[in-house]
Amino acid sequence: MAKLDEFIAEFASFVWGLPLLILLTGGGLYLLIYSKFLPFRYLGHSLKVLRGKYDDPNDPGEINHFKALSTALSSTIGMGNIAGVAVAIAIGGPGAMFWLWVSAVIGMATKFFTNTLAVMYRGRDSEGKLQGGPMYFITEGLGKKWWIMAAFFSVAGLVGALPVFNVNQLTQAINYILLTPNGVDVDFTSNLIIGIILAIITGIVIYGGLERISNTVSKMVPIMVGLYFISVLIILLVNFDQVPYYFGLIFTDAFAAENYVGEPFLGGVLGGLIILGIRRGAFSNEAGIGTAPMAHGAAKTAEPVREGLVAMLGPAIDTLIVCSLTGLAILVTGVWQTHDVNGVSLTAAAFNASIPVYGNYLLLVCIAIFSISSLFSYSYYGSKCLSFLIGAEKKHYYNYFYILSILLGATTSLSMMINLIDGFFALMAIPTMTATLIMSPRVLKEAKRYFAALKQSEKEVIQK
Template identity: 55%
Template sequence: MGDFIVSFADWIWGTPMLILLMGGGIILLVHSGFVPFRRIGHAISLLRGKYDDSNIPGQITSFQALSSAIAATVGLGNISGVAIAITMGGPGAIFWMWVSAFVGMATKFYTCSLAIMYKGKDSNGEIQGGPMYVIEEGMGKKWKFLSYIFCIAGVLGLLAIFQANQLTAVIRTVLLEPNGLDEGDKTRWIIGVSMMVLVAIVILGGIKRIASVASKLVPFMVVLYFLTVLLILFNYLGEIPEMLLMIITDAFSGKAAAGGVVGAVIITGARRAAFSNEAGIGTAPMVHGASRNNEPIREGLIAMLGPFIDTIVVCTLTALVIMVTGVWQTTESDGVRLTLAAFDQALPGFGRYLLMLAVLVFALSTMFTYSYYGHKCFNYLFGADKADYYNYFYLITIVAGAVASLQVVISLVDGMYAVMAIPTMISTFFLAPKVRTAAKDYFRRMKDQKA
């Protein structure tokens, strides 16, 4: 079964998926009139809550929506995912992660604007948002099969198995193995069950508790990780320009990729960027669709900041740490263990503990938000009265993720992400003219207000 999952993920992440996400993102970037570059200042002012209105229907604020979305994206994809990208595709894969992020900003602008524009109602009459409702409400009932495809893949792809796997690896490597306390599979089971209990305390309280916890954890974890990485890079200041140049040159030479094929590096970068910032996958629209905002374009502008924070800032910092320390060439470690080796070398004695704390917060915050995404997919498929059963399934799979192999775990998530991207991008292209018309109207009104 594990071999089939790996083979399926490798097959679906070929050229067609590259064209769909990166090619499609470029089309949307141009179609928007390069909104991510021209309107980023306005997006930041929106994030500060300048236009928030507590009287607008919705479950959370736009800031909480972005915090929850970033909690799901700024996480182990930035620590472990970047390490996997460099291991598989060399430094050049990071360049293609950058490209994916910039076009992903346009994709998120469209998908999250549509999440507000085309909200739906679940079987309890509760207003909901996300690609499944965008498809049903915006494209019509005849396209509903795409909603089902998205939700079935979401139920399987939005499990916290990767986070559980990598958090378990860090705890064992940093705390247990050096002290002779690691007992192999028994230890994995104990850590898995402990994580399950901790996550249960938060997710069983619903989106409001998840958003409340995420809005407190996300700023803390980003600042902690950011400062630690800057401390490391300060010690290697002279090598940073050379590393940045290597990222760019390797992106086109493909020397580090298997067979020296540039296309392989591009696919690796796009695949890891999709896992890292989720642009085009359709997860962020589910949480942004729950925000108290009656301006679709406003929500889209806020949401587009996610890929920039996630990939351009955080992933780049992680990549530079791995590269300047040279561990990507001197160790056979992969995933989070490779990043751990870099922190260990750069900050002997306490670097590994700082990273462990960051991984702990990253992993848990992602686990909290993913549960909400999967819950919404399950809700759509089986009804609101049965949706809570998903939480128990989700919690059990945390334990499974802790004991499974990294390759199978990452391949299952990658494969399901690709399946989710197909209906998300189809609906986005179909309804893109609606977003463009709304954007013109919105910016005209903003201009009139200033006048």
């Protein structure tokens, strides 16, 4: 197992090298500039679309804009926001937060382009149902000769969508917060029992299909973000005197990299810090990876740009808000300097330091909701990848594999799980970003048409 752990770590480091950093971050920055910062110019309009102002039940698709965003957010707002941020700060120090923010700003542009494409070039599966996602916008937008690249994405997605990291960290949270303090022996058997319970809960929801998944997570997402926001707000109020200092340190340490303890990149610690922040940011908001377009591609809309505008809100909510809450809570309590790299225990220490007795249990509730909601969405992504590869009538086989992987995640090490998913996320990003950059002029052309029509309709309303 030690050799396997080392091999997976080397694999993740290899695929997250300079070429991918250029493709993911450089590509996203190019899209941001190329669009003339469009995601930020139409933020108000995207909120109107999200609230349902332009919903039409007769439009093609399966779920409305809000449920599509909730499904996407339920996968992105997960353990990456709690454990992932904690790992980033433990290794990179306060400066890691700055590069997380950079990845979010760039990610908003990336999400606009990828998710607009997901609706522009929807395809039909072997059962004739309308589907969206990178595998479909590659084959529908670039042609069948690009099928190999679409298949590459789908194969990587089969592993990338596995819930092993979320399950692993939820298990560790239950052990650290609930079982060990109450004198319960933590071992393979206890972890397996937790895994079995999670597998049963997940199975009940995912076998109901997208409709049941979207209905469930659309109720869970607002609750989990609200509960977590209030919890961290209490921590920040308790440590109010430390907030200005650490907020400033995030910016200065981002370039000094004085607290970085990881491997150097391109010969320096600053390069290592940048790649750490971008990598954890990508794991958190998944911009450019290609998972979100599978959820947004199912949105009920005839206007691709609308779904792109809704999707771009994802990194803002996920990374700029939720990840920032976790990061500030860990920094202002000072636990980032005194605890280990096990993400959950670091965040739990921050909660316990400011909210004695109840803090850990409050965090456990948040973690449980975050993790379990992610379990539902990722199963949908994986089954869509299998559907593309071998046919929609066989996609349910993925769920059996998915359920078994929950047991694996509950009983294996953190480093192996986080490196495994990181590695395959990187592989998914290659076809997603390549196709998006090739077709970006088509997205911009569609956006110009949409906004011109929008201005004309608003003008007519004013004249009436």
